[in-house]
Amino acid sequence: MSTHRVLPISPDILGFAEIIAPQGEIDGKPKPSEPHLYQTYRMKRLSTPWSVCLTRAEQLSDCRLGKGILLDPACGSGSQLFAYCSGLERAGLGIELDADSAVLSAANGQIVADSGSNSEWTSESFVLVGDGTDATAALAEIGLSGRAVAVMHVDPARPLDTQNHSLDEMEPPISTLLNRWAEHFVIGSRGPAIIIDLSPRLLETQQREIEVLLLSYWPDSPITWEWVSTGRGRIDRLTIWFGAAAESATPARMLRLLSDGSVVSFAGRATEVKRTTSATPSTGDWLTIVDSALLASGLQGQWLREALPAESTRHWVRISGRRPMLLSSEPLQMEKSLVGAFVSSTGQVISRLKVEPTVENIPPILVSANAAYLSRLTLRCKMEPSAQPKIQGKLDHGLKDYPRGKPGFLADVETNGGHAWFICKEP
Numbered sequence: 001m002s003t004h005r006v007l008p009i010s011p012d013i014l015g016f017a018e019i020i021a022p023q024g025e026i027d028g029k030p031k032p033s034e035p036h037l038y039q040t041y042r043m044k045r046l047s048t049p050w051s052v053c054l055t056r057a058e059q060l061s062d063c064r065l066g067k068g069i070l071l072d073p074a075c076g077s078g079s080q081l082f083a084y085c086s087g088l089e090r091a092g093l094g095i096e097l098d099a100d101s102a103v104l105s106a107a108n109g110q111i112v113a114d115s116g117s118n119s120e121w122t123s124e125s126f127v128l129v130g131d132g133t134d135a136t137a138a139l140a141e142i143g144l145s146g147r148a149v150a151v152m153h154v155d156p157a158r159p160l161d162t163q164n165h166s167l168d169e170m171e172p173p174i175s176t177l178l179n180r181w182a183e184h185f186v187i188g189s190r191g192p193a194i195i196i197d198l199s200p201r202l203l204e205t206q207q208r209e210i211e212v213l214l215l216s217y218w219p220d221s222p223i224t225w226e227w228v229s230t231g232r233g234r235i236d237r238l239t240i241w242f243g244a245a246a247e248s249a250t251p252a253r254m255l256r257l258l259s260d261g262s263v264v265s266f267a268g269r270a271t272e273v274k275r276t277t278s279a280t281p282s283t284g285d286w287l288t289i290v291d292s293a294l295l296a297s298g299l300q301g302q303w304l305r306e307a308l309p310a311e312s313t314r315h316w317v318r319i320s321g322r323r324p325m326l327l328s329s330e331p332l333q334m335e336k337s338l339v340g341a342f343v344s345s346t347g348q349v350i351s352r353l354k355v356e357p358t359v360e361n362i363p364p365i366l367v368s369a370n371a372a373y374l375s376r377l378t379l380r381c382k383m384e385p386s387a388q389p390k391i392q393g394k395l396d397h398g399l400k401d402y403p404r405g406k407p408g409f410l411a412d413v414e415t416n417g418g419h420a421w422f423i424c425k426e427p
């Protein structure tokens with residue numbers, strides 16, 4: 001049986017953390033609303049943003065959990081674990097293989113406690129240096145045994161090209177973690193509470209593999225898949241919430257983190273999205289580029305119900321890549337925060353280009369943009385990366401005399417008649 005070094009959460013640990021990674025050396029000043037956590041460059045790359053940590057702590061506090069500790073067996077910076085501890089006012093156990101990270105994590109526990117209104121949880125919270133899969137030994141180090149764990153959250157380190165790797169190449173491997181910790185979970189009527197962060201690039205077959213693995217232990221437990229986006233055109237996080245941590249009758253949930261730290265979320269049943277190959281935009285229609293995470297979550301149906309009036313037509317004219325696109329006869333109800341949060345560009349179709357957007361074809365494009373009183377025309381279409389800045393530069397130069405117009409964008413759509421480009425004017 002291996003042993004773990006036990007680090008209590010106390011002010012004494014702060015001095016050690018300061019030697020390993022002086023505060024502010026990496027990230028300068030934190031946002032005023034966030035605790036100033038210790039980190040190394042490696043931890044900064046791996047750690048969960050504080051706004052995500054807090055949102056999850058709120059979500060978890062809505063779940064019916066049994067008595068017991070909160071466990072993160074690969075806790076890294078500890079930010080997620082201690083956001084839970086502080087939000088739920090419960091003791092936590094973090095385990096981290098890397099000794100320096102473990103010290104910083106324990107210090108972060110103290111910092112989170114100092115920044116919150118209640119720090120009683122710290123007296124029974126610990127970070128252990130060692131192997132997070134060694135369940136029985138870890139619990140024994142802090143005087144616990146049996147079914148002592150109310151929630152396990154784990155964010156395993158994963159290979160960068162996850163799709164080409166098996167799930168067991170995550171560190172620590174999920175199958176080993178479940179195998180070793182299963183007997184220590186508190187089991188309620190919905191099963192244990194387990195939250196696992198996975199690669200956003202996980203294939204659907206790999207998602208099913210995780211489900212099958214969890215259900216092989218607790219067959220009747222519910223599952224909620226959660227997609228998180230920060231609106232950068234890709235999915236930032238994919239997480240499975242299992243058993244007591246899952247949301248009732250909610251197989252899928254979508255979270256969009258806004259730059260001010262607030263979160264827009266909605267949930268429901270995922271449906272398959274289909275591309276309408278026959279739809280071609282006409283003048284007066286609306287083209288909208290949406291967050292790719294929305295389609296990945298399968299929750300586009302619920303979103304559309306909020307986004308468009310019932311009388312509007314709606315066709316997904318592109319469903320893959322970073323710029324999924326919707327074609328509708330009516331404008332989107334952008335005043336609703338749930339709608340706007342998932343839109344990267346929306347505009348009314350003004351005209352269809354008769355020529356391909358190339359450097360040589362700038363003059364006729366400018367004629368169309370001028371006729372629409374556009375102040376800017378942003379390229380939102382696929383093109384040679386080397387040509388893009390040249391064409392954008394010439395468009396910017398050509399439209400600089402019309403600053404009072406509305407901005408627009410140039411979108412491309414694969415139609416039955418081939419590739420086509422449309423000038424769209426923003427509302």
Ligand SMILES: C[S@@+](CC[C@H](N)C(=O)[O-])C[C@H]1O[C@@H](n2cnc3c(N)ncnc32)[C@H](O)[C@@H]1O
Pocket residue numbers: 043046047048073074075076077078079080095096097098101130131132133155156157158171172
């Ligand atoms: C993706 S990071 C976790 C990041 C964390 N969620 C945060 O916000 O900082 C994964 C961590 O697991 C640790 N790790 C890998 N294998 C482990 C094991 N067998 N036991 C404990 N920790 C392990 C790594 O050192 C790394 O710090």
